[in-house]
Amino acid sequence: MAILRVSWLSSWAGVAAAILGMVVTRPVAAGLEPQAALKASLATPVVLAGKKQTVYLKVGITGFALPRDGKRPPVNLAIVLDRSGSMTGQKLEDAKKAAIMALDQLDSADIVSVVTYDNTVNVLVPATKMTDKGDIVAKIQTITAGGSTALFAGVSKGSEEVRKFLNKERVNRVILLSDGIANVGPSSPDDLGGLGGSLMKEGITVSTIGLGLDYNEDLMTKLSAKAGGSHYFAETPRDLAKTFEREFDRSTRVVGQEVVARIECAPGVRPIRVLGRDAEITGQMVSVPLDQLYSESEKYLILEIELPDGRDTEEREAAKVEVSYLNMKTKETDRVKAAVPVRFTNSPADVESKTDRDAMVSAVEQVATEKSQTAMKLRDQGKVKEARELLMSNSGYLASNAGKYGSQKLVEYQQENEKNANNLDDANWQRTRKSQSAGDVWRVKQ
Amino acid sequence: MKPRLAIILALIVLAPLALLAGLAVRVARDEREVVQHRVTELITATLRDADGALTRLMQKRERELGELLENADLSTSGLRELTRTTRGVSQAFLLNTDGSLAFPATDIPLSQRERAFLDETAPLWQGKMLFRQAMGDAFSNMGQVQTMNAPVQTMQQSAAPSYQQQAIQPANTLSNQQRLQQVESPPKIALKSLSRQTEAPVTRGGAGWHAWNSGGLMRMVFYERMPDGRIAGVELDSAALLSEVIAQLPATEAGSPNPAEGLISLVDANGKSLYQWGGYRPPEKAQSRVTMPLSPPLGAWRLDYFAPDSLFAGGGQGFIWNMALGLGAVALALVGLATYFYRESSREAREAANRVTFVNQVSHELKTPLTNIRMYAELLDTQIGAEEEKSRHFLGVIVSESQRLSRLIGNILTFSRQQRAKLKLNLSRGVVDETVRAILDHFAPSFQQCAVSVDFRPAAGDEVLMDTDVVGQILGNLLNNIEKYAPGGKVTLETRQAGSRVTVLVADSGPGIPRNQRQKVFEPFYRVSNKLTDGVTGTGIGLAIARDLARLHGGDLRLIESESGAKFELTLAAEPSHNRGDA
Structure with missing residues (x-):
């Protein structure tokens, strides 16, 4: 899920x-x-x-x-890891493991760097060719957690590492993992979106992985959306390995x-x-x-x-x-x-x-996504009832079009919509919101 | 004795300690000042480095943007393309020669972004402020321009006079070199309260920066006057600019945080931290140690340096601790030494006391049999026939030797009593001359043996109150010395009496006592060392006891000048005995 x-x-x-x-x-x-x-x-x-x-x-x-x-465009990746206090324990251990495992998908033509941040930023592994994986792994192992979340600075330093080998023939990407809310430096979704947009202009994409239920999904989705990357919601640290693998896989398929x-x-x-x-x-x-x-x-x-x-x-x-x-x-x-x-x-x-069924299905999907985002805003304002009604009507809209155009994709979306509509209560809202945000970004950006 | 010893020992410990502590405090204070100065210098240099890096960054951007604008296609589509493709640029714009906006302008279809740009930057175009600034006459209006919206270059107001001076120069007459100097002149560092003088905005032949604060982020435009009089410019993407600035600034060393690195914070006009680096985590609301505004055009931002107190304490607490430790060690050593001395001395005193007690007891034990020996020898002497000359002689020897032994024991007992402060006078009636004569009688056999002739001139025949034993002991000790050290000569005794004062002079014809040792002969256990005394046994307490006894008796014993030999003068306070006169 x-x-x-x-x-x-x-x-x-x-x-x-x-x-x-x-x-x-x-x-x-x-x-x-x-x-x-x-x-x-x-x-x-x-x-x-x-x-x-x-x-x-x-x-x-x-x-x-x-x-x-197997010949593919080389990648130039910066892994930016949140090591603020909230990452302490299993989260950080799993994140380290996931990052190390994901490195296996790279080869010596690729470039990787590892940046960690709390209040300040460490350039743990400056941009380097993937020739000495052991050294990189050893450095990742040393990461410890503690402090605040200077997310903007972390991404800035990560992109600076990417910039060292910035080349149009490579896939230049920053992969950001965070489980919290940015609280040092610029920290609004617009600020981070602005950063994402400017990086995109330079040819650097940013993908974000939100871990747990406490991160700011608006900020993370906006950053990745403006920077042409993907956004993932990993509810538990166990999901990280898969998430990293997906993102690395995606990076190598550009x-x-x-x-x-x-x-x-x-x-x-x-x-x-x-x-x-x-x-x-x-x-x-x-x-x-x-x-x-x-x-x-x-x-x-x-x-x-x-x-x-x-x-x-x-x-x-x-x-x-x-x-x-x-x-x-x-x-x-x-x-x-x-x-x-x-x-x-x-x-x-x-x-x-x-x-044109295909085009129509895509259009329906986008229209439904817009409605779904409106529903989310309503729920943010505490209008649970209105949000549920909107999601249910959206579900009906999806269901009728799914039948009309025979689209399995719309059926799945309809089911998801219905599920979200039933999980707007306080206990589930954080999870629903994150999952829905991530889903919406996927649908819009593909 | 004991309190004095304690005071001396305490002094031995405390005086060097106090001295050392004083020194340590001074050294620590000097060290602290030196370290503070050095640290502040170091910090200043670090901040200046950071500022320098950012100045270079902005110069580079200025060059790049200048070239970009000079070579740009200034048509609407060209400017749109420029906006779309230029890194870090959020919007390009173009002003006509009359200062009106040529692009983006509302007379053509605008994208959402372009409309937003126009709304957000409206104050720049109202009153053609940017245009006037670019045309060079803007310097006089600079204050206004800079305070548009929230003022960013806040320091400029406080430094207005110097600003005016700078402003007289038209921007476009500044040579490249002048411009560089302006930019590169190191910013003056202010420790907290001082504020920096402001330099003129960076200009480039009708080109320059303009910054203002909007919604928490600093916004900046760069503009340049084209040869045809139009002004082209770009607005920098705030997020991209900050990101670039952050990229130029150092990162924190990886590894565990090191507070000694301090923490440097890039702070915006609202006092909000934009970026931090360094291994120190200051507590909330910590005061920055050093603050330095960045050079223009980033003058709205500043660098704050935070550091733990220990960094400024100079080798800091560590240094003071070391000092304290050193002092403690010295104190311990001194106390140890003092304790050792104290114990040694008290042990010696105890041992001496023990010895005195022992000698005292032994002397007592010896006295009784010796008295018996003397008594029986004298008894025997009276009963022996006159014909037995030889036996009488032997008896005489026994008597005189036992008398000598008695004196010796008497001296020892006197000494040990004196040590225990138990000497007391036992006054009784007596005549000094008689006492002297009795003593001389005692000595007669031994004087005869060592060929000492006696000349006695008595003149103290009145009866007085005195301790006969004490007087006898004093004289005995004097005559004993004559017997030992001035054999074969003549001894002269002279007595005088004047009121309660009795004087006895004892002079011999021996070798005398060297002048430099005259005082020392009265010290206990001191023996004049020369060929005369070597090989002669003695205890070395005779004269000391004699003088102490004389003083006890209200008088003194002095060695006085004489032409040859030694001459002692004994004075005694001896009240005349009225009983006798009454009788």
Whole structure:
């Protein structure tokens, strides 16, 4: 439970990638070098004629499979460990063990550093090639706990270590483990989000692992979301080993970096908003950073747009989509493009039958996530009843769409929603909130 | 005797201790001052290093941003691209030559971020403050600009005069070198109360920084005037700036915390700690030891140094402890020594007392048989026929030797009584001349033997109250010496009487006593050492006892000048006996 489902992601993304043949623009220098697959389409490619309406545009990009020979882009990781007083005992021991175990996934081409923090920051292992693992392990073993939580400083020093070997051809990442609330230096979610955003700009991603029930999930999710990393909720120290393994595994499966989607809406088409993600909308142009692309996983965004009215059978282009990313295999920036067509019809049945199930499921997922976050805010204000009602109605929305589009993913989400709705009482709220935050970030950021 | 010994011993212990303690305190105080000074210097240097690192960082950023802006495409899309791709920059902006905003401006579609930027930085554009600052005339208005929102460069107000002086120079006439000097001149350190003089803002030919405080974070813009008169600038990402600053500052050494490292805290304008390093964990509300504001443009921030008291105490407590330990050791040694002396001396005193007691008892034991021997020998002398010349001679020897022995024992007993302060006079009527004559009679046989002739001139025939035994003992001791040391000569005795004062002069024709030893001969157990005395037995207490007895008798015994030999003058206080006159 504590580790959020990553499994459905890859399996489902693989299937999705397989289905989407037609709109995918294949590379110019066809074929030999692997490239990400782009799919851009409206959830409802056929819409009713004669009225303005808002529709969802999905842009999905799927990372190519890494070759089987195991050759992968090298990583440049900084492990930033909270060693404040609250980590004393089993938590710290398990965290050390988990970090040491995770190091096994790295090889001599990788770079690793270990930074610990309490009131102040220790650069325990300055950035170094993974050649002398024994030495690194020995140093990790010496970590003891005590003091406050200078989280901002810890991440700053960790990213400084990453910066020493900052290179676009590596996966540059800070992995932060904390079980508490930052209390030395900047400590609001916005402050840490700002730090995450600026690191992302430099090409450093930050993943966060929240341990136990006392950490500030808003801060941790915001930091990782703005820094293009993942967030994990590890309820008990026992979950740490798995969590670290997941995150290291994910770090070693990056196939594209600096992924940015640019959508130019056709004249008359008005971009409204991007669900969940930060986006820059200026006029007809929408620019959305998608951070990193993982092997055989899809990243997508849902853009809400307003279509002008059209005549029956009229076909036109709603938008042009271009996704650029640094291909970690070829070390070159790839640009994949697609056009998004829309057709107008007078037949509701036609609209229904032509609905793009995959895009629609994604849109439903994002809409439901927004509602779920609203419910969380209500619960934060102490409005337990309203929050439960909202989650239950969200559950109903998910259930009907799951049935309509035959989506197992939505069924799972619906079940989770229902479970959360029933765990809003004080005894379970901290757990529910953390698990839900982590789940929401996953859904939004994938 | 004992209290005096105790005082001496206490002095032996306390005097050096007090001296040492005084020295130690002085050394400790000096050491403390030296250490404090050294530590403060060290801390100052450390803080200055940190400040220097940050100054270099800001210079680097200034250069980078300057080049970036000079080479930037200043179109809307160019500035957006710059904002999107430049590390640490949250928003680029452009001012027209008249100071109005060219970008981001509300006449084009703006992203949410750009609109937020305009809202948050509105005070910068109102009244074209930044523009005026950039155009060079802003120096006169600097105070206003700096106090926009919450003032960050708070120190500037207190240092206004010097600021004005600096301000007269237009920014764009400052040469590169001048600018560097301004930046690199080491910030003056203030121990707490002193505040630093403010330097002019870092400028670069119409370029500069502007900082203000917003929502707890310091916000900064960098601007530069383009050749065409427009002003391009960027706002730094607050979080990124702080993160960069933190990256430039040292980390804490790994391992267990070492309080001696102190703790340095980077503190913002609101007094909130942004970053800390060092192994010391100060208690809550601890006062910083040294405070140093950072150099511009980060002047809103300061560095606070915290350290445990022990760091300033100079070798600190350790040093004082060592001192105390050393003193303690010395005190112990001295006390030990004193105790040893005290015990030694009291043991000796005890032993001496024991010896005196022993001698006293033995003497008593000897006295009784000796008296018997003398009595029977004298008895025998009266009964022996005149014809038995030889036997009479032998008897004479026995008598005189036993008399000698009696005197010796008498001396010993007197001495031991004196030691126990038990000497008392036993006054009775008597005539001094008779006593002298009796003594001379006693000595007659032995004087005859060693060919000493006696010349007695009596002139003290009145009866007085005196202790005959004591007088006899004194004279005996004197004559005994003559017998021993001046044989074959002549002894002259002279008595005088004047009121209650009786004087007896005893002079011999022996070798006399060297001048330098005249006082010492009266000390107990002292014996003049020369060829005369060597080989002659003696106890060395005779003269001492004789003088003590004379003093006991209200007089004295002195060695007085004489042409040859030794001459003693014995004076006695002897009240004339009226009984006799009455009778």
